[in-house]
Amino acid sequence: MAVDYTVIVVYLAGMLAMGWWGMRRAKSKSEFLVAGRRLGPAMYSGTMAAIVLGGASTIGGVGLGYQYGLSGAWMVFTIGLGLLALSVFFSARIARLKVYTVSEMLDLRYGGRAGVISGVVMWAYTLMLAVTSTIAYATIFDVLFDVNRTVAIVLGGAIVVAYSTLGGMWSITLTDMVQFVVKTIGVLLLLLPVAVVKAGGFAEMRAKLPASYFDPLGVGGETIFTYVLIYTFGMLIGQDIWQRVFTARSDRTARWGGTVAGTYCLAYALAGAVIGTAAKVLYPDLGSPDDAFATIVKDELPVGVRGLVLAAALAAVMSTSSGALIACATVANNDIWSRLRGLGKRSGEEHGEVAGNRAFILVMGLAVIGTAIALNDVVEALTVAYNLLVGGLLVPILGGLLWKRGTAEGALAAVAVGGLAVIGLMAGYGILANEPVYYGLPASLLAYVAISLATRPTDEAVLAVWRERLAGRSPELASETVPAHQ
Numbered sequence: 001m002a003v004d005y006t007v008i009v010v011y012l013a014g015m016l017a018m019g020w021w022g023m024r025r026a027k028s029k030s031e032f033l034v035a036g037r038r039l040g041p042a043m044y045s046g047t048m049a050a051i052v053l054g055g056a057s058t059i060g061g062v063g064l065g066y067q068y069g070l071s072g073a074w075m076v077f078t079i080g081l082g083l084l085a086l087s088v089f090f091s092a093r094i095a096r097l098k099v100y101t102v103s104e105m106l107d108l109r110y111g112g113r114a115g116v117i118s119g120v121v122m123w124a125y126t127l128m129l130a131v132t133s134t135i136a137y138a139t140i141f142d143v144l145f146d147v148n149r150t151v152a153i154v155l156g157g158a159i160v161v162a163y164s165t166l167g168g169m170w171s172i173t174l175t176d177m178v179q180f181v182v183k184t185i186g187v188l189l190l191l192l193p194v195a196v197v198k199a200g201g202f203a204e205m206r207a208k209l210p211a212s213y214f215d216p217l218g219v220g221g222e223t224i225f226t227y228v229l230i231y232t233f234g235m236l237i238g239q240d241i242w243q244r245v246f247t248a249r250s251d252r253t254a255r256w257g258g259t260v261a262g263t264y265c266l267a268y269a270l271a272g273a274v275i276g277t278a279a280k281v282l283y284p285d286l287g288s289p290d291d292a293f294a295t296i297v298k299d300e301l302p303v304g305v306r307g308l309v310l311a312a313a314l315a316a317v318m319s320t321s322s323g324a325l326i327a328c329a330t331v332a333n334n335d336i337w338s339r340l341r342g343l344g345k346r347s348g349e350e351h352g353e354v355a356g357n358r359a360f361i362l363v364m365g366l367a368v369i370g371t372a373i374a375l376n377d378v379v380e381a382l383t384v385a386y387n388l389l390v391g392g393l394l395v396p397i398l399g400g401l402l403w404k405r406g407t408a409e410g411a412l413a414a415v416a417v418g419g420l421a422v423i424g425l426m427a428g429y430g431i432l433a434n435e436p437v438y439y440g441l442p443a444s445l446l447a448y449v450a451i452s453l454a455t456r457p458t459d460e461a462v463l464a465v466w467r468e469r470l471a472g473r474s475p476e477l478a479s480e481t482v483p484a485h486q
Helices: 002-025 027-036 041-052 057-097 103-111 115-145 149-198 201-208 223-237 239-245 253-280 289-300 303-340 353-374 378-403 408-429 435-454 460-470 473-478
Strands: none
Touching: 002 149, 002 253, 002 303, 027 149, 027 353, 041 057, 041 149, 041 239, 041 303, 057 103, 057 115, 057 223, 057 239, 057 253, 057 303, 057 460, 103 115, 103 239, 103 303, 103 378, 103 408, 103 460, 115 149, 115 239, 115 303, 115 378, 115 408, 149 201, 149 253, 149 303, 149 353, 201 253, 223 239, 223 303, 223 378, 223 435, 239 303, 253 289, 289 303, 289 408, 303 353, 353 408, 378 408, 378 435, 408 435
16 A cells, blocks of 8 residues: 555645645735636636535445446536536626625625625535535545544645645645546546446446446436435535636636536546446445445555545545635635624725635634534535525525516525525424425525515616626726736
8 A cells, every 4th residue: 555655645745735835826815715816718627627526426426326326427417517507607797796705796786785694504505515525534534544533534624724724716726626637537537447347347237237227317306306406506506616706717718617617527427427336236235335436446446546546536525625615714704704893895895815814714624624523414414504505595696697676685585584494394304305495495486586576676776886797897896807827
């Protein structure tokens, strides 16, 4: 394992070095939080693909393939569909707004009265996303170094917190590009073909496994529908995703770069399912489907290659963890703390600058590590966060982008009714049930439409500013226009 250890250690040292380099670049709030809004297509596509394809997409995607066969690709597939929808239909408008958070967008659209409550919901979602990603370090480091769960979480979490705190979005962007390359080589170019060959090829896999493993809908129509509601719609409104859209140098970059990243996600989804299916042939009696990735890597790959593929899994977890961490800290600082202090109510203000945002990343990072150590059932915690995100925020966000008649009162009603409905239904049906998001989302939509129609239309002056920002014509943002970087 010495060669594998060397590969991993060099990789982790490189992540820290890029954090140090990023610190020298991040001299302003814009540079620190959104990489100066100047990423070109190559960097934008790579970093967007890196953040959406995390440990759940890699280890979990292979596990679903082990359990259900090719239809196990649907979870990651719906993530790719969500990213494609965001990129084609909404990313250009989002990028032109030149804000830092989803809540700032809601304030612009509805007149400054929807930010705090939406910020709290978004903060809970990004915190749980960061926690679940951090816990995934325990699985990987256990395979690598045979260390206990707490040490693994602290080790992996400390590295992510270090480079994220040092350089903000610049460090995260640079590390994500490396992680994107490592994942592509490790999973798509190495593990996928090796797994298929070791399993005897597709003909042998078909002969040894039930026909359901090759049924595109084998996972079940209801499960696929739930994936669409949670993951496809979640991609449209998550702060961690929007914050990457804000880094694009132009609306064209956001649209086409995101489309490339979404297409890559579809290929990654299929690759994970095929690897899991091959693992089912090789190891039919594993204790847990999520053990499939680590088992096939340990037993079937040669020295050195094994280290690279494990680095790919580590890269997948780190990219999602760091993206969720900076999103969590940005929301905590800009949307909650600053507003509670009566500051930063307009996106153009630079309150806090780099030092304040860096401090929030450090504090949120320590909170994430502590929560990850203490929390046992993270699946339930993440499900709560996703249900609140989609049930409470999807309607007012998309409604603000698509429906002129939507009002601040309607948006607040949608958040409150959708959020409370989801909480109540989770209490009644169970946290992991499908019903909370099935019924919570229509309740939010009904409240939004009914209250918006029953209240006065949004002030025309507010809508005029909104239209100017959507068109990218706000004069106060001209200072943020800088040369692009590929």
